[in-house]
Amino acid sequence: MNMRGDLARDLAEIVGERHVRVDDGALAAHARDATPLFEATPQAVVYPGSTAEVAEILRYATANRVPVVPRGGGSNLCAAAVPLRGGIVMVLTRLNRILEISREELLARVQPGVTTATLAAAAAEQGLLYAPDPGSHTVSTIGGNIATCAGGLRGLKYGVTRNYVLGLEAVLPTGEIIRTGGRLWKDVAGYDLTRLLTGSEGTLAVITEATVALLPKPKESGTGVAYFASLADASRAVTAVIAAGIVPATLEFLDHKCIAAVEEFAKLGLRLDAGALLLFGDDGEADAIARNLDRIGAICTEIGALEVTLAEDVARADALLAARRCSLPALSRLGPLTVLEDVTVPRHRLAEMVDRIDEIADRYELRIATFGHAGDGNLHPTCVLDPHDHAAIERCHKAFAEIFSAAIALDGTITGEHGVGAAKLPYLEERLGTDQVALLGRIKRAFDPAGILNPGKLGS
Amino acid sequence: MIDRSASDARPDAASGTGRPAPASAGIFDPGLLDRCISCGFCLPVCPTYRLTGQETSSPRGRITLMRALESGRLADGDPTLAEEASFCLGCRACETVCPAGVRYGELLEQWRDHQWRGRRRPLLARLLMAVVSRPALLGLQRLVRRYATGKAGRRAVPGGADRPASLMLGCVERGLYPEVSRAVLELRPELAVPGGQGCCGALHAHNGDSAAGRELARKLGERLDGTIVTTAGGCAAHLAHHLGRDRVAELSEYLERTGYRPAGEVRVNGRRARVALQDSCHLRNALGVTRPPRELIAAVADYVELPNAGDCCGAAGTYSLLRPADSRAVLRPKLEAIEAADVDYVVALNPGCLRQLRQGLRRARSRAKAIHLAELLVMAARAANRSTPR
Ligand SMILES: Cc1cc2nc3c(=O)[nH]c(=O)nc-3n(C[C@H](O)[C@H](O)[C@H](O)COP(=O)(O)OP(=O)(O)OC[C@H]3O[C@@H](n4cnc5c(N)ncnc54)[C@H](O)[C@@H]3O)c2cc1C
Ligand code: SF4
Ligand code: SF4
Numbered sequence: 119m120n121m122r123g124d125l126a127r128d129l130a131e132i133v134g135e136r137h138v139r140v141d142d143g144a145l146a147a148h149a150r151d152a153t154p155l156f157e158a159t160p161q162a163v164v165y166p167g168s169t170a171e172v173a174e175i176l177r178y179a180t181a182n183r184v185p186v187v188p189r190g191g192g193s194n195l196c197a198a199a200v201p202l203r204g205g206i207v208m209v210l211t212r213l214n215r216i217l218e219i220s221r222e223e224l225l226a227r228v229q230p231g232v233t234t235a236t237l238a239a240a241a242a243e244q245g246l247l248y249a250p251d252p253g254s255h256t257v258s259t260i261g262g263n264i265a266t267c268a269g270g271l272r273g274l275k276y277g278v279t280r281n282y283v284l285g286l287e288a289v290l291p292t293g294e295i296i297r298t299g300g301r302l303w304k305d306v307a308g309y310d311l312t313r314l315l316t317g318s319e320g321t322l323a324v325i326t327e328a329t330v331a332l333l334p335k336p337k338e339s340g341t342g343v344a345y346f347a348s349l350a351d352a353s354r355a356v357t358a359v360i361a362a363g364i365v366p367a368t369l370e371f372l373d374h375k376c377i378a379a380v381e382e383f384a385k386l387g388l389r390l391d392a393g394a395l396l397l398f399g400d401d402g403e404a405d406a407i408a409r410n411l412d413r414i415g416a417i418c419t420e421i422g423a424l425e426v427t428l429a430e431d432v433a434r435a436d437a438l439l440a441a442r443r444c445s446l447p448a449l450s451r452l453g454p455l456t457v458l459e460d461v462t463v464p465r466h467r468l469a470e471m472v473d474r475i476d477e478i479a480d481r482y483e484l485r486i487a488t489f490g491h492a493g494d495g496n497l498h499p500t501c502v503l504d505p506h507d508h509a510a511i512e513r514c515h516k517a518f519a520e521i522f523s524a525a526i527a528l529d530g531t532i533t534g535e536h537g538v539g540a541a542k543l544p545y546l547e548e549r550l551g552t553d554q555v556a557l558l559g560r561i562k563r564a565f566d567p568a569g570i571l572n573p574g575k576l577g578s
Numbered sequence: 579m580i581d582r583s584a585s586d587a588r589p590d591a592a593s594g595t596g597r598p599a600p601a602s603a604g605i606f607d608p609g610l611l612d613r614c615i616s617c618g619f620c621l622p623v624c625p626t627y628r629l630t631g632q633e634t635s636s637p638r639g640r641i642t643l644m645r646a647l648e649s650g651r652l653a654d655g656d657p658t659l660a661e662e663a664s665f666c667l668g669c670r671a672c673e674t675v676c677p678a679g680v681r682y683g684e685l686l687e688q689w690r691d692h693q694w695r696g697r698r699r700p701l702l703a704r705l706l707m708a709v710v711s712r713p714a715l716l717g718l719q720r721l722v723r724r725y726a727t728g729k730a731g732r733r734a735v736p737g738g739a740d741r742p743a744s745l746m747l748g749c750v751e752r753g754l755y756p757e758v759s760r761a762v763l764e765l766r767p768e769l770a771v772p773g774g775q776g777c778c779g780a781l782h783a784h785n786g787d788s789a790a791g792r793e794l795a796r797k798l799g800e801r802l803d804g805t806i807v808t809t810a811g812g813c814a815a816h817l818a819h820h821l822g823r824d825r826v827a828e829l830s831e832y833l834e835r836t837g838y839r840p841a842g843e844v845r846v847n848g849r850r851a852r853v854a855l856q857d858s859c860h861l862r863n864a865l866g867v868t869r870p871p872r873e874l875i876a877a878v879a880d881y882v883e884l885p886n887a888g889d890c891c892g893a894a895g896t897y898s899l900l901r902p903a904d905s906r907a908v909l910r911p912k913l914e915a916i917e918a919a920d921v922d923y924v925v926a927l928n929p930g931c932l933r934q935l936r937q938g939l940r941r942a943r944s945r946a947k948a949i950h951l952a953e954l955l956v957m958a959a960r961a962a963n964r965s966t967p968r
């Protein structure tokens with residue numbers, strides 16, 4: 119009969135009926151992720167319960183040439199989990215066990231569906247730190263984090279997901295199960311497939327287990343806030359802080375539109391008359407933190423900060439960080455369609471990039487609010503739109519194309535942490551050049567000869 | 579074996595660029611539906627998502643379903659729509675963590691208005707709605723005869739409250755727990771208890787008849803003078819929505835506002851009782867009231883915070899009757915936490931929760947007892963009175 123009926127029956131044989139959905143409602147619910155404007159309907163949704171089931175599904179898909187799109191929390195922002203060519207959405211959230219946390223070895227072994235916050239909490243219970251902390255940590259999964267090489271609010275000092283992945287178990291689209299890396303801090307046997315799979319956006323293999331590095335949990339932490347007249351001023355402060363040889367854990371900024379939106383949700387008493395807010399924080403030994411925060415504060419004042427304050431306690435610091443994490447959804451209070459980008463430039467060019475974004479927004483008559491991981495040179499200019507205003511949406515696409523070009527011209531990139539997915543694929547060649555894009559295609563085919571795994575994205 | 583050419587993949591009209599604004603069916607307020615940006619922040623707090631782990635039973639998934647209904651992408655009789663509109667507890671935990679400010683509770687009312695219109699409403703819900711529309715069936719008259727003062731607000735309220743206040747006799751309470759209202763009057767004898775009170779309409783609003791829900795709230799607002807004091811968090815939220823926040827006070831709020839000082843102490847086996855709280859979902863998630871009940875308990879007993887005090891207990895209005903198995907599944911982690919906390923009492927702020935907890939604790943042969951806040955405070959006050967002569 120129809121394809122859906124066949125799929126339902128065949129998949130049910132592998133995972134059991136309860137874990138397959140082909141009803142229109144479930145298909146509609148998996149047609150998109152957190153990226154606006156991208157939608158495509160799959161024919162089936164499947165929730166495998168083991169690596170062996172994942173392998174069997176992939177073998178089946180390759181044999182029958184059915185696309186498979188892996189999915190974790192569905193929180194990515196580049197349409198990486200949208201089933202562009204239909205097929206099967208494979209949700210990995212049933213694989214949600216923390217298999218091991220080792221204090222002696224400073225590592226954790228987890229299944230891909232564990233959420234970032236769950237792993238971080240389990241590590242913290244043992245006095246350990248899982249460092250990558252994307253703003254979406256309560257919903258994003260470790261599998262999704264690895265597949266997108268997620269960054270976070272501590273990236274400056276601690277790096278991004280890539281720096282913590284020691285080893286992976288993954289299933290190739292043809293069904294073979296491979297184990298890359300492992301528990302070793304050093305291992306150069308073969309090409310570094312662990313790194314290749316990290317950031318591969320579900321186009322090369324399905325991650326079914328990860329071994330990740332943990333750190334001893336820092337004893338203390340401290341957070342401060344500086345207000346500036348403009349985002350460009352805040353950017354200059356970031357450059358100055360790093361130039362002074364200070365590498366704090368957190369340097370995040372928000373422009374005045376973001377401050378207003380966040381304040382409306384979080385009610386923290388943020389200053390609404392300032393042009394920008396710089397959130398800075400550090401962890402480690404109390405005296406070192408105090409020294410660093412003082413120096414950062416002094417530098418901000420020198421650059422012309424309107425006001426510098428330190429959070430009086432942990433609760434206040436946590437509240438500030440939580441507020442920063444919800445910048446994007448909070449912005450949607452200004453207009454329900456928020457198109458957000460992820461350009462990244464060398465840190466000393468942040469102020470230039472910020473000016474360029476402002477200029478482009480003005481020229482296209484768009485409302486663009488900007489926040490980001492300033493310490494990483496990573497900006498999230500977010501265009502706030504009315505979903506029914508097609509002309510504005512069109513202008514928004516043009517403006518972002520210019521913003522990408524501007525970033526590349528400043529030695530930057532089109533995406534720092536959200537990934538390419540379907541959303542930025544058209545701009546990839548501008549960043550990588552023809553030869554590299556062709557190489558990506560050859561790598562993709564080596565992993566996935568039938569082209570079934572997340573087609574229409576990286577390598578396709 | 580699958581025929582490759584027969585693929586019914588539907589890469590939708592505009593994957594890649596701005597999708598056209600879909601034609602809309604007018605079921606939902608479009609401004610509300612547009613708000614959600616599908617970030618997923620609400621997933622981890624949703625009790626039904628925790629049960630199934632499936633997107634369709636998450637707040638984000640349900641909003642996607644509502645959108646599909648609105649745009650005609652899903653047919654009106656779609657079984658998943660029907661199932662999810664009913665599986666949702668309506669607890670509104672999702673609203674508290676939504677940075678985008680999605681008003682899920684209102685969306686759910688609009689969804690059920692459509693989904694459960696007329697005869698599509700579950701039979702049991704229809705019956706209940708009929709019953710609460712006839713106060714006589716609920717034994718209201720008996721209660722009112724004993725307490726009714728006829729006219730509200732004759733006596734001044736101590737503690738500086740500057741306007742009259744009336745006690746609302748909730749439907750469930752009248753039928754099942756009249757002792758709760760009595761306890762309130764023992765704490766606050768100055769409260770007026772006008773007769774002829776109807777239902778507040780929350781039941782209707784949550785079961786697909788928000789027009790009746792609004793109308794009943796309005797009528798009750800006319801019947802009761804001044805501040806409406808209620809012992810049911812769910813009724814408080816519904817009335818506040820329709821009559822204005824300042825017309826309504828849930829009991830703990832009212833006690834705090836009028837400067838009530840809890841007297842005495844609740845003791846068990848010669849020691850201070852260990853008492854936990856079950857937040858009322860709508861009191862917590864819609865009205866944001868969490869501190870006053872905790873402080874009141876802590877004044878008369880050893881307060882124990884359950885790790886999941888704020889999670890829905892599964893009572894959820896008519897839910898425990900309409901979907902008993904799911905309701906019990908939602909309750910299970912709560913019962914486990916109560917056992918682990920080794921408490922003597924669990925305080926409820928809503929008669930539905932009280933019933934749910936009583937039944938659950940009895941089935942689990944727990945030593946903990948569920949009581950309403952008013953009853954706990956009266957227990958303490960009576961103990962204080964007994965000991966004063968000494
Ligand atoms: C409000 C908000 C804040 C955010 N903040 C940040 C931030 O600070 N930093 C940041 O980097 N990102 C951020 N993101 C983006 C997003 O959360 C990350 O990209 C995250 O890593 C996605 O994880 P997920 O589990 O939701 O993956 P999904 O969105 O489900 O999938 C993402 C990609 O990974 C693939 N994938 C998922 N699981 C697997 C697996 N097991 N094997 C192979 N492939 C897989 C999918 O196919 C897809 O290509 C934010 C998003 C939101 C909505
Ligand atoms: S948290 Fe709010 S905006 Fe985000 S998915 Fe849930 S309802 Fe939508
Ligand atoms: S109201 Fe409760 S059950 Fe319904 S979607 Fe929100 S959190 Fe889930």
